[in-house]
Amino acid sequence: MRARQAGLVAWLTLLWVVLWRDVTVANAASGLAAAIVVTSVFPRVGAAASGRPLRPYRLMTFFLYFHWKMLEANVVLAREILTPRDYTKSGILAVPMGRASDLLVTLVANSITLTPGTVTLEARGDPAVLYVHVLHLHDPERVRHDIAELQEYARRALGEDAALKEDH
DSSP states (O other): OOHHHHHHHHHHHHHHHHHHTOOOHHHHHHHHHHHHHHHHHOTTTTBOTTSOBOOHHHHHHHHHHHHHHHHHHHHHHHHHHHSSSOOOBOEEEEEEEESOOHHHHHHHHHHHHHSTTEEEEEEETTTEEEEEEESBOSOHHHHHHHHHHHHHHHHHHTTHHHHHHHHO
16 A cells, blocks of 8 residues: 555544544444545545645635635625615626636536525536626626635645646
């Protein structure tokens, strides 16, 4: 077993034990067995589609940023529901993504859809363009900026920022 795979097996085993919230020999052994099976059946676990490894710290940063944006969207939506005035100004916005892998486009598109008040309607082309329905489209450039920022966090988490530097 290579060092990288051994590290991944150890990480998955630790994750198994933490998620079960029960530190026993049987639990650790079952987690180890599950981790070995997963890394054997899916040898590229932990690698992006480009073959570059996921970056745990950057992935955590992406998730924190994404959850912060979800919290903001929920506050805006709660205000919309609780106040008598209608603040909605919905619209569909084309958001260019530039050079992006299918995995990156999928991650960003699904993250947008999970955020209250926005839905990805379609993803097209090469370079990719997302068509997004936005409930509060008061400033289209701000929405594009927010999506570009989300894309950048996702790009770093997937290791695609290094690929862009290699191409230049």
